[in-house]
Amino acid sequence: MHIGQGQLFELYYDDGRAAARILCSPLLVPAPGQYLLAHDGSDAPLAVPVFQAGPAADGFLAASPLPRAWTPGTALHLRGPLGRGFSLPATVRRLALLAWDDMPARLLALLPSALRLGAAVTLVCESAPRDLSAEVEVQPMKALDEVLAWADFLAVDAERESLPGLKERLGGRNQLSVEAQVLVRTAMPCGALAECGVCAVRVRNGWRMACKDGPVFDWNELKE
Template identity: 45%
Template sequence: MTSWEGRITERDIYGRLRLTCPPERIPAPGQYLLAWNPGETDSLLAVPVFLAELAAPEERAVWLAPATPCTGNPGEKLHLRGPLGNGFRLPPGVRRLAAFVPRRPPWRVLPLIQRVLREGGAVVLFSGADTAHLPLPAALEILPPAAFPETLRAWADYWVADLPLEDAADISSVLGSPTPPVPGAVLVDTPMPCGGLADCGVCALSINGKTILACKQGPVVEVEGGR
């Protein structure tokens, strides 16, 4: 896949970057762009960056979730490849979404949350992070992470989670059951330096009884469920 350049036009108080982006390069929620900032001489590896808001193609720009070490400042250019990987694929008819992001702001699942709310659905976010100051949708309900398993059983018809690789590999503990009552998907947070080109194995994990590479078969991994 050919590489391309995007220019950072803004960096907000939350660390999100506004990046120029052709419509055909806008990733779907859960997909990633592999980014390298040539101005950051202490970082030689490209890092995955994700949408932080739903993007309108006519704007030719996107908000990206904060990523380390690829920060950057307005005026700088990022070398990019993508969009890459598998994103979220909501089944038809999803109306009640449970989003589990226990320890940090929910930027990487926010585009999906926005989509469900705009289509008339309801979303509950399970977060232990300080979200009071974040520009989140007013219709979004926020509960503590401990309430997640019970909400799956009693309310949700689909769930998503944004988890580091080690937690994603132990997803049954997060869900409170080897088989969740409803289907869902995990967005795996892990370095993906090769972006699927080299099978380097850095992002390998075992989930759903098989070993996958998050950069190729992920970073969104679907999990079956059934009441």
């Protein structure tokens, strides 16, 4: 974990792919699924979790949402990378990305490593970003079963409150036919510094903190 300065370099109008480019030390760049806590030095009470949406020169692309007050040139105090990100198996050949209830930007951070491993990638979402790489096939939510039957690894982005619906859609207590990990989105105000418990996620054997035990969890851990 590192502490350092960064700067919001540019904002994007179509934030489906990424909301902004942030300049910072390579030591601060969060891996896919990890996050930074960022504060703009204003009197805003809390730092904001920032996720990677992809690589960029001298920093990284950041996924939305970002505070509206952040404009190009905004200096940021950064702490991270924090939490547990995705761990893509080296053997992955058919990667499915499922943006369950939001834009897929946080999942798209996985693209460079998946393509480097030679994996085919299919994104399942309701609205795909416009400037997506041609190497990614996009499918609507109604094709999910078909995509699950094809994939050998599934990466999901879902809000904590949406997990019951996700579990039901993925077969309830039945075994999922594919290895899966879920980025659980929730407020993470203290980033494990104060053990506030706001980010608690229900798992098989009790509760885990998304800020330090996640925010990426194995599917089997989440499944009750």
